[in-house]
Amino acid sequence: MGNHSGRRAVASHSSQRVPLDRQHPLAHCSGRGLRTAALLAVTLLLTACSMSIPADPDGTLERVTDGQLRVGVSHNPPWTDTTGGGTPSGTEPELIADFAAAHDAEVVWETGGEEQLMKQLRDGQLDVVIGGLTDKSPWTTHAALTTSYVEATGNDGTTEKHVLAVPMGENAFMVALERHALAHAEAHR
Numbered sequence: 001m002g003n004h005s006g007r008r009a010v011a012s013h014s015s016q017r018v019p020l021d022r023q024h025p026l027a028h029c030s031g032r033g034l035r036t037a038a039l040l041a042v043t044l045l046l047t048a049c050s051m052s053i054p055a056d057p058d059g060t061l062e063r064v065t066d067g068q069l070r071v072g073v074s075h076n077p078p079w080t081d082t083t084g085g086g087t088p089s090g091t092e093p094e095l096i097a098d099f100a101a102a103h104d105a106e107v108v109w110e111t112g113g114e115e116q117l118m119k120q121l122r123d124g125q126l127d128v129v130i131g132g133l134t135d136k137s138p139w140t141t142h143a144a145l146t147t148s149y150v151e152a153t154g155n156d157g158t159t160e161k162h163v164l165a166v167p168m169g170e171n172a173f174m175v176a177l178e179r180h181a182l183a184h185a186e187a188h189r
Contacts, residue, residue, distance in 0.1 A: 054171030060127055061103075061173040069105040071096050072117030072129040079132030079162070082111045092130040092164070095149075099180045118142040121167060128177065129165040137163065144168045149181035 056062065073093065075082040080090040087093065088109055100107045110117065110126060114133075120126045122142040133139075135148055148161035164181065166174045 054175050056170045056172040058124065058167065058170060060167060060170040061176055064100075064105050064127060064173065065103045067105055068108050069096070069100045069103070070108045070110065070125065070127045072110045072112065072120055072126040072131075074112065074114045074117055074129070074131030076132035080130055092132070095181055095184045096128065096130060098184055099177060102180060103176075114139070118165065121165060124167065127167070127173070133163050133165055135161040135163050137165070139165060144170070144174060146174055146178045146181065149178065150185045 071093075073080050073082055073088045078090055079092045080088055081093075082088050088111065093109075097107060110120065112120075114129070114131060117126065117129045117131075118139045119142065121129050129143065133145070135145060137145060139145075143165035144167065145163040145165055148163055150162050152160050152162060154160045164177060166177060
């Protein structure tokens with residue numbers, strides 16, 4: 001044939017030939033095939049609309065809202081101070097108390113060492129761990145670290161990016177906490 005472009009041509013309703021790669025993608029489908037494709041598209045769309053992204057597989061944000069926020073606190077002044085014997089004080093307990101109030105949640109404080117608290121977080125016994133953690137934290141096998149909400153100069157003169165630790169996969173909770181922490185840090189500059 002006289003078609004040197006390498007495209008296969010098919011007869012169309014007019015006298016011109018239309019290359020296959022220029023035809024509508026569904027041109028070869030029958031009426032039944034189009035209905036099936038349309039039903040599949042609608043099903044996928046409805047499924048996507050019902051999904052909540054970001055999601056919490058364990059429902060942390062939903063459970064915390066109007067419930068309890070279980071917080072692990074390790075001693076690391078000025079970020080966290082657990083020497084008072086009652087409610088921890090410092091920058092991060094204040095941030096957490098503010099987050100809890102915004103979600104009508106009661107805070108349940110658990111004090112301890114980082115290792116113990118991170119194991120409890122990993123095992124689902126805590127919702128968040130605070131203690132002046134930085135983005136260099138070695139606990140990424142036990143927890144997800146939030147986006148840095150504030151930077152500070154460390155004792156050695158380097159810049160430290162401070163984060164909070166949350167359960168892995170609880171992305172809706174993490175995003176809500178990150179947004180709150182960033183807004184809280186901005187308001188307290």
